[in-house]
Amino acid sequence: MSSLRNLLTVVLALAALCFAQPASxxxxxxxxxxxxxxxxxxxxxxxxxxxxxxxxxxMNASGGVLGRKLQLVLYDSQGDARQAVTFVRRLIEDDKVDFIIGGSTTGETMAVAPMVEQAGIPFFSMAGASVVVEPVKKWIFKTAGSDRMAVARIYSDMQKRGAKNxxxxxxxxGFDQSCRLEAKNLASKFGITLAADETYAPxxxxxTPQLTxxxxxxxxxxxxxxxxxxxxITVRNYKQLAMKTPFYFTHGVGSQQFVDGAAGAADGVRVTVSAVLVANELSADDAQRNVVQSYAKEYQAAYNEKPAAFGGFAYDALQITVEAVKRAGSTDKQKVRDEIEKTKNFVGLNGIFDITAADHMGLKPDAFRLTEISGGEWKLLK
Amino acid sequence: MSDLLQFLFSGLTRGSIYGLVGIGFALIYRSSHVINFAQGEFVMIGGMVTVFLLAAGVPLPVAALGAILAAALIGVVAQVAIISRMRRPSTLSIIIVTVGISMFLRGAAEALLGRQFFSMKGFSGDDALVLLGAKVSPQSIWIFVSLVVTTAAISLFFRRTILGKGIQATSSNRLAAHLVGIDVPAVLAICFALSAALGALAGLLTTPITLTQYDVGITLGMKGFCAAILGGLANPFGAILGGLILGFAEALAGGYVSSAYQDAVAFILIIAMLLVRPNGLFSAPTVDRV
Structure with missing residues (x-):
């Protein structure tokens, strides 16, 4: 009797499995x-x-990916590295997600990096600092242009204007200090000397003491x-001290909030930004023009606010990963990772990505556009 | 030389900000022996409400008045609806409740007004004034003048008005104050309104310099608290001087030592003060008769 019951259980389980298969x-x-x-x-x-x-x-409205819908599991890590670690553990162990996009800040990204590497799950970071992908970590990619690119772009413009000291x-x-380190390392290459090096607390x-x-x-x-x-506050103090020295900022300030907050004090300041901020000024032969303009339009329509460059990091991360999933034909983590690494000539919001095994970002310095703020608007410098 | 002057101006600006925030702590402490940790949030409310009223097209004086009234109202509601209704109001439990109120206000501001930072133009524009070779923002002068006027007003209020004397009486002996006919609950509510209003004033004055955000009260509140401790908690004038000392110390440390240690200066000063003069610079030690 009991063996019959066992058999029945097995048959039922098998049947359940058979039905479960198409459902999965x-x-x-x-x-x-x-x-x-x-x-x-x-x-x-x-x-x-x-x-x-x-x-x-x-994507879901247009049928999803591989016939499957996408489901977003989003946690708010509040810029706190410890919370980021907790949430990533939950994403991996409880939610069993297929890939991870996240880490708005460098600190959070670096805190979760060992765990992601150990779990073996494709992870796109949106942090700015170069340390995220240098040295290359097997499972970690990033979409935000690095501070080294930004500094190099700025230094070449300073050189053009004849700046030495x-x-x-x-x-x-973390982001600030990483950029500072790049600025120190790159200076000699451009014939630039750092005559002053000041730090402030967040x-x-x-x-004004530092600027003085x-x-x-x-x-x-x-x-x-x-x-x-x-x-x-820095740019307002600069105005307050009536300083006239050419002033450069990196992409960290790439949002309308910076211009609005500066309330006129930022006029004449030069900033490296992603193409998103100058969507309307891109020339007709610009490869990124279409993708950038449609993002700007769709974001504006959905949220009724100007898109910030930072949203573009998420857009590129999502699109590149989804493309990789399509090419891999499955969500197998190893296959998806390998396909991400083969991304070639992907025209994104932050530039044109050529990801390789040696470069998990795949952007070149010209991905950043140098702009000058004028009358509260970003003006592209040709 | 002009560098030193520039640092001193920076110190004066910071110090006046800290002092204005510190007065609020001292006022409430003086009347009820409670440290109101929601004080920083009133600073935030002052800045935020002004920014939003300005954005709605309200002229600056009206927006400022509206912000101050809004903060005072919230202060009274917090005191009357929550603090005065506590079953066993020990000093410690009231302090914990004020921490709760501060979290609530911060969260409410985050939910209602958003998480980004806001700014506004200086009252007299943002073009620097040159004084003795150093540059000063006109807003710094606004802040300093307001600090002086507020100090004078508070001094007059405590010395010349019945209400001010009532607050002093409530502070020194609540029961006795009650017996001579002072409406103690009303006095306490007024104190909360007053310190909330002062906090809001500090907030709307400093917003052109420090910007404002839903969580700006944490930092400013902490610095204002340091100022109040430095000057002796029970003494509003001590808070002002404490704020100025703190501001100068930070600016000079930033200018001559390293800007990385600026924040540490505030806390080193407090520790030194608690070790050497636990009652603060300007308060006589309290003597309790046993």
Whole structure:
């Protein structure tokens, strides 16, 4: 009797499996994300979360990927590396996501890197610093142009204007300090000397002492490494001190918030930004023109606000991974990773990606556009 | 030389900001022996409400007044609806409740007004003024003048008005104050309104310099608290001087030592103060008769 019951159980289980099989093909592809939607880095995470939601909805509306719907599992890590670690563990172990997009800040990305590597899951970071992909980590890719590219772009412009001695002002955070390090390392290549090197705390409300010291060093140009509110305070203090030295910022300030917050103080400041911010100024033969303009239009339509460059990191990460999933024909983690590494000539919002085994970012310095702020608008410098 | 002057101006600006925030702590402490950790949030409310009213097209003086009234109202509601209704109001439990109120206000601002930072133009524009070879933002002068006027007003309020004396009486002995006919609950509510209003004033004055964001109250509140401790918690004028000392120390440390240690300066000063003069620079030690 009991053997009969056992047999019955097995048969039922088998039958269940048979029925489950087609159903599992319809199971959604799980996109895991952890972003700084709130907290100090919310200006990064907020447009990224909005972008992911917008484009995952759009993909689902047009039939999904490989006949499967995409399902977003999003956690708000609030710019906190410890929370990022907790959430990534949850994404991997409980939610069993197929790939991860996230890490709005360098600190969060580097904190979760060992865990991602160990679990073996494709991970696209949106952090700016070069350390994320240098040295190359097997499972980790990034879409944000690195600070080295930005600094190189800025230095070549300084060179063109004949600057020799420059001042550096940077925050004490991870992104700022990584950029500062690149600025120090690259300087000699461009015949530039760092005559002043100042740091501020992320909570500083006034950086006039630092700027005063830079001013006393009689520099030809100033480079600011930083993002968020402190950069707005920096540029306002610069105006307040009536300084005229050419002032450069990296892509960390690439949002309308910077221009609006500066309230006119940013006029004449030069910034390396992603093409998203100058969507309407791209020339007709620009390869990125179409993709950038349609993103800008769709984002504006969905959220009724100007798109920030940071949302573009999420867009490129999602599109490249989805393309890789399509090519791999499955969500097998190893296959998807290998396909991401084969991404060639992908025209994204941040530039044209040529990812290789040796370069997990795949962007060139000209992916950044050098702009000058004028009358509260980003003006592309030819 | 002009560098030193520039650092001193930076110190004066910072110090005036900290002092304005610090007065609020001292006022509430003076009346009720409670440290109101929601004080920083009133600073945030002052800045935020002003920015939003300006954006809605309200002229600056009206927007400023609206922000101050809004903060005062929230202060009264917090005191009357929450703090005065506590069953066993020990000092410690009231302090914990103020921490809760601060979290609530911060969260509400985040949900209602958004997470990005906001700014506004200086009251008299943003073009620097040159004083003795150093550059000063006109807003810094606004802040400093407001600090002086506020100090004078508070001084007059405590010395010349019945209400001010009532607050002093409530502070020194609540029961006795009640017995001589002072409406103690009303006095406490007024104190909360007053310090919330002062916090909001500080917030709207400093927004052109520090920007404002839903969580700006944490940092400014902490610095204002340091200022109040430095000057002796019970003494609003001490808070002002404490703020100025703190501001100068930070600016000079940033200018001559390293900007990385600016924040540490505030906390080193507090530790030194608690070790050497636990009652602060400007408060006489309290003596309790046993």
């Amino acid at each position: 093909a319809q199971e959604p592809i799980k996109v895991g994300a952890f972003l700084s939607v709130t907290g100090g880095a919310s200006f990064l995470g907020d447009p990224q979360a909005k972008t992911l939601r917008l484009y995952i909805d759009k 420059i001042g550096l002002i940077a925050g004490s955070g 909570t500083d409300t006034d950086v 010291r830079i001013n006393s060093a009689k520099v030809d140009a100033i480079l600011s490494c930083g993002f968020g509110a402190p950069t707005v």
